Amino acid sequence: MFILQSKIRLKNLNCKMKTKFLFVSIIILTINVLSMTAADAQRVAFDIDELGIFPEGNASAKATVNCDPALKSIESGLIEAGKKRQAYGYSVQIFFESGVDAQKKAENVAKKFKNDSKTNEEAYVFYEAPYFKVRAGDCRSRLEATRLKKNIEAQFPGCFIIECKISYPQL
Secondary structure, X not given: OHHHHHHHHHHHHHXXXXXXXXXXXXXXXXXXXXXXXXXXXXXXXXXXXXXXXXXOOOOOOOOXXXXXXXXXXXXXXXXXXHHHOEEEEEEEEEEEEOOOOHHHHHHHXXXXXXXXOOOOOOEEEEEEOOEEEEEEEEEOOHHHXXXXXXXXXXXOOOOEEEEEEXXXXXX
8 A cells, every 4th residue: 555655646746846857847948949039139230242152243132131140150161171172083193102202202293283284273291101292173074084184294294183172263
């Protein structure tokens, strides 16, 4: 009989706890809703021209977007991250060597490529153990890389196409 009474008390206690929990949850939810309406009062307005989508002076229409300040900071962070992002593509490797003077030689080859090359492609010097390497171009397709290779083959015999991470081209 004692066991039965204690079970009934536990059930009543659980019911009371559930009621208290539900009551506290409703209060917290109400506070959150009220704070959201207060955040709406702190909206920020900015023009679409600020996003840098249109070249200067070419925007034919203006629009003002009202948004939460947090959204604007997220948007600017995504734009910055997009500038640093990389994708897989192709480059032409024009030099690789290991040794004592390999870094200086690689930097000289990169300068020679930038000065003598008829293309507008960039040359990148980096180290992958045990070699210093120079890769030219940020080609999105193998066809682009093949064209680049044919243009620089006379200057850099033995260059070859390699699949690697490339920087996004400027649009």
